[in-house]
Amino acid sequence: GAGVSQSPRYKVAKRGQDVALRCDPISGHVSLFWYQQALGQGPEFLTYFQNEAQLDKSGLPSDRFFAERPEGSVSTLKIQRTQQEDSAVYLCASSSDRVVHEQYFGPGTRLTVT
């Protein structure tokens, strides 16, 4: 079956613009995660959903970052008034069960803020 998909794969934004990144998890997966991966670093947790409920948003770096999953399937990560330090690869992952460490990752969206 299809894996986790993300769009767009690449996004260039001018500083101050708003961006929206989309994640389509594996069908039926209850849990969805967003991670931020800076160049040369490992992914860092941003936020976690179980169905439509956002259970943990402790990793969101500022109030410019907002994530939603209104119907418990597709999720959108929105970044308002982008800054250069927001440049990174944004990874989405999903998990099929309540033991959430078996996470399947999408290819990521590479965001470049100029």
Added chain:
Amino acid sequence: GNSVTQMEGPVTLSEEAFLTINCTYTATGYPSLFWYVQYPGEGLQLLLKATKADDKGSNKGFEATYRKETTSFHLEKGSVQVSDSAVYFCASYSSASKIIFGSGTRLSIRP
């Protein structure tokens, strides 16, 4: 808080060489431990895992043993291939649903 520290790269080896990538963790309690791999142009893939002390995870010729006494989870492979060239991430999961990743080790294998 929980953290993962892994060997810095890049690591360059000749084909058929023995590989070790070191990884140590700090955590309260006993986390599950993972190795993820990121091939060029592809997403992160789970390579292997171990969920309790002394467990050995293995896949595609790679192995790692969960060592509680040394808080380590070193990745090994007896004979690497060019196709193993990738970035390898050690990671831990304990609670609160988040995976903690190391900074990654880039591996290049020369033919």
